[in-house]
Amino acid sequence: MARLTFVEGLIEGMRHELRRDPDVFLMGQDIGKMGGAMGGSRGLIEEFGPHRIRETPISESAMVGAAVGAAMVGKRPIVEISFGEFLPTCMSQVVLQAANLHYMTAGVLTIPMVLRTRIGDGPYRGHPQCYESWFAHVPGLRVLMPSTAADARDAMVAAIRDPNPVILFEHMWLYHGARDEVPDTVGDYDLERGAVRRSGTDVTVAATGWTVHKALDAAEQLAAEGVSVEVIDLRTLAPLDIGTVAASVRKTSRIVVAHEAWKVGGIGAEVTAAIAEACFFDLAAPPARVGAPHHPLPMAKPLRDAFIPSVASVAEAIRRVRREG
Amino acid sequence: MTAPATPSNPNAKASSSITLLPAKDRVALVRAMILSRVLEQACCELNPRWFPAEGEEAVIAGAFYGLRADDIAAPHYRGPFLAYAMRGASLSRLVAQALAKADGYARGRALGFTGPADLGFVPWVAGDLGTTIGVATGCALGFHYERSDRVVVCSFGDGTTNRGDFHEALNLASVWKLPIVYVCQNNQYSISLHASEVLPVDSVASRAAAYGMPGFAVDGNNVVDVHRAVRDGITRARAGGGPTLVEARTYRLGGHWASDPGGYRVRDIEEEWRTRDPVPRAVADLLAEGIIDEVGAAKLWDEARDAVSAAVNEARRGADPTDEDLGSGDALSPSDRDDRSRATRIGPIAGGAPWRG
Numbered sequence: 282m283a284r285l286t287f288v289e290g291l292i293e294g295m296r297h298e299l300r301r302d303p304d305v306f307l308m309g310q311d312i313g314k315m316g317g318a319m320g321g322s323r324g325l326i327e328e329f330g331p332h333r334i335r336e337t338p339i340s341e342s343a344m345v346g347a348a349v350g351a352a353m354v355g356k357r358p359i360v361e362i363s364f365g366e367f368l369p370t371c372m373s374q375v376v377l378q379a380a381n382l383h384y385m386t387a388g389v390l391t392i393p394m395v396l397r398t399r400i401g402d403g404p405y406r407g408h409p410q411c412y413e414s415w416f417a418h419v420p421g422l423r424v425l426m427p428s429t430a431a432d433a434r435d436a437m438v439a440a441i442r443d444p445n446p447v448i449l450f451e452h453m454w455l456y457h458g459a460r461d462e463v464p465d466t467v468g469d470y471d472l473e474r475g476a477v478r479r480s481g482t483d484v485t486v487a488a489t490g491w492t493v494h495k496a497l498d499a500a501e502q503l504a505a506e507g508v509s510v511e512v513i514d515l516r517t518l519a520p521l522d523i524g525t526v527a528a529s530v531r532k533t534s535r536i537v538v539a540h541e542a543w544k545v546g547g548i549g550a551e552v553t554a555a556i557a558e559a560c561f562f563d564l565a566a567p568p569a570r571v572g573a574p575h576h577p578l579p580m581a582k583p584l585r586d587a588f589i590p591s592v593a594s595v596a597e598a599i600r601r602v603r604r605e606g
Numbered sequence: 607m608t609a610p611a612t613p614s615n616p617n618a619k620a621s622s623s624i625t626l627l628p629a630k631d632r633v634a635l636v637r638a639m640i641l642s643r644v645l646e647q648a649c650c651e652l653n654p655r656w657f658p659a660e661g662e663e664a665v666i667a668g669a670f671y672g673l674r675a676d677d678i679a680a681p682h683y684r685g686p687f688l689a690y691a692m693r694g695a696s697l698s699r700l701v702a703q704a705l706a707k708a709d710g711y712a713r714g715r716a717l718g719f720t721g722p723a724d725l726g727f728v729p730w731v732a733g734d735l736g737t738t739i740g741v742a743t744g745c746a747l748g749f750h751y752e753r754s755d756r757v758v759v760c761s762f763g764d765g766t767t768n769r770g771d772f773h774e775a776l777n778l779a780s781v782w783k784l785p786i787v788y789v790c791q792n793n794q795y796s797i798s799l800h801a802s803e804v805l806p807v808d809s810v811a812s813r814a815a816a817y818g819m820p821g822f823a824v825d826g827n828n829v830v831d832v833h834r835a836v837r838d839g840i841t842r843a844r845a846g847g848g849p850t851l852v853e854a855r856t857y858r859l860g861g862h863w864a865s866d867p868g869g870y871r872v873r874d875i876e877e878e879w880r881t882r883d884p885v886p887r888a889v890a891d892l893l894a895e896g897i898i899d900e901v902g903a904a905k906l907w908d909e910a911r912d913a914v915s916a917a918v919n920e921a922r923r924g925a926d927p928t929d930e931d932l933g934s935g936d937a938l939s940p941s942d943r944d945d946r947s948r949a950t951r952i953g954p955i956a957g958g959a960p961w962r963g
Contacts (some may be wrong), residue, residue, distance in 0.1 A: 343774035350744015377732035385716035385731035420937035
């Protein structure tokens with residue numbers, strides 16, 4: 282059992298597969314001598330060299346296209362888009378090529394590639410945009426957002442081994458945060474299952490990334506108020522594991538969905554709609570969504586703090602669904 | 607537009623400008639062009655939204671002729687059926703695709719001009735222009751990564767060279783010395799816009815200089831010139847010399863789509879280009895050089911007409927796609943699938959290549 286940070290978990294996952302499978306390689310900007318943005322690939326160039334840890338020009342669309350094509354001919358590329366803010370620059374390769382190729386070739390091709398990228402508020406406050414729901418909307422992609430170091434490693438390994446294009450969103454606030462216990466052996470990671478992080482009976486909170494940790498803190502606060510909160514880490518945004526959320530809602534009758542992305546059109550909209558379809562009559566109160574307000578992301582710290590969902594805003598939503606039911 | 611085989615990069619030179627092509631290859635190229643002319647005409651009659659390749663056959667035949675079975679081809683959307691047929695695709699299944707029948711290679715799921723991926727093609731799974739260049743470049747990265755001598759030939763129109771994807775891909779391929787030949791099928795039109803309105807350079811080939819790769823402009827209505835230039839690029843790529851850009855200058859004799867009234871075109875220029883039609887020109891060259899006689903030439907046309915006619919009849923009889931072809935659970939592959947147990951993911955052609963020559 283090792284104690285790893287989130288980013289160490291990610292790197293450990295890549296290292297594990299780079300050692301195991303010669304078809305795996307990583308390409309991205311500044312991933313060599315610099316060790317990757319925020320140290321996201323530290324140590325890999327030293328062990329695997331420049332043929333497998335490939336520095337790229339600032340050409341996100343060509344980078345993702347290169348990953349799609351290399352995957353098409355049997356390689357297992359990991360392409361790193363330094364920050365989620367840059368995803369719009371390679372959107373057509375992700376949405377039009379990677380996502381379509383398996384279905385539209387009637388199953389002849391598979392595209393076993395991983396696109397890893399950093400999102401969310403972080404210690405340097407740059408590039409925080411959370412665009413993950415765009416990709417969950419498009420069929421043909423797996424979309425993952427781990428929230429623990431163990432999941433970071435195991436999700437990375439499972440993503441690399443999966444024959445589909447997988448987008449792995451890495452939350453920057455978690456990168457160099459608290460260390461987690463990570464088992465020595467890589468676990469069987471289910472790419473289509475959420476995880477219940479805390480059991481409870483009164484309210485279900487389904488959250489993603491850093492917001493999972495905020496929801497756990499909010500649950501702790503609410504416990505002091507006598508409210509038992511169940512916290513689900515969605516983890517896999519596509520395909521979305523509605524079954525785990527619905528099972529929880531059938532027990533608690535109340536749901537809050539919380540994420541750092543904009544509330545409008547965020548993954549929380551899909552979760553609440555799917556829960557309304559699956560177990561409307563189990564609900565004792567209208568669902569509540571917690572997300573960012575509908576304006577672009579501000580830079581200054583006080584504005585950023587007001588913008589991003591907090592422990593307090595999750596706790597308030599929990600209290601609201603309690604009151605309204 | 608004159609189209610001499612002039613290298614745009616002074617450091618690059620055509621290595622085989624004096625190499626003659628054997629007679630059997632000359633005949634095969636002409637046979638392929640004739641097939642394309644007849645097959646495309648049939649597709650235009652069957653589907654008024656088909657993108658006609660009339661006039662551009664020399665580029666397609668010349669660019670994709672003689673690829674090795676384990677190479678990858680990424681043909682432009684205008685006229686790709688010839689490239690598919692040259693590597694063994696079934697003509698009736700191709701026509702079925704143009705008719706959106708279930709027998710098409712994509713079972714009705716992808717665009718009519720998509721290619722059979724299991725015959726070593728980058729398929730058309732999206733209607734944008736430019737992303738296939740990135741994917742083809744990625745195939746070349748895969749070959750470079752495994753240190754094989756497989757290569758990729760990727761073609762696109764002059765209009766596509768204004769996409770950022772073109773520029774990013776060529777830069778990346780040059781930085782990494784990837785084994786790929788880029789072929790610009792310059793038919794002078796981006797749908798209704800003439801190249802002079804949107805291409806601020808005299809030659810697409812000159813864009814290669816910006817990426818430190820050799821660029822050549824050739825007469826795209828001369829199949830031998832196109833083939834030689836691409837073949838030289840392939841030789842360079844196989845030897846680890848990196849990418850090449852070949853601009854084949856031709857002219858779109860038809861509309862953007864089959865029923866396009868083409869009111870934007872200049873009729874006397876069109877008529878002038880019609881006199882340079884690459885198909886009769888290539889046939890005339892073979893006759894003049896005594897490689898075939900009139901009987902042999904007529905036989906090439908008859909063979910193509912018979913084959914296409916049979917393919918059309920068979921394709922028409924085919925079924926429309928059903929719910930089974932829709933495959934609503936097929937967006938993702940099962941997680942336990944690992945295609946590496948096959949020798950290559952997309953690669954060696956399954957059957958023969960009847961139109962190879």
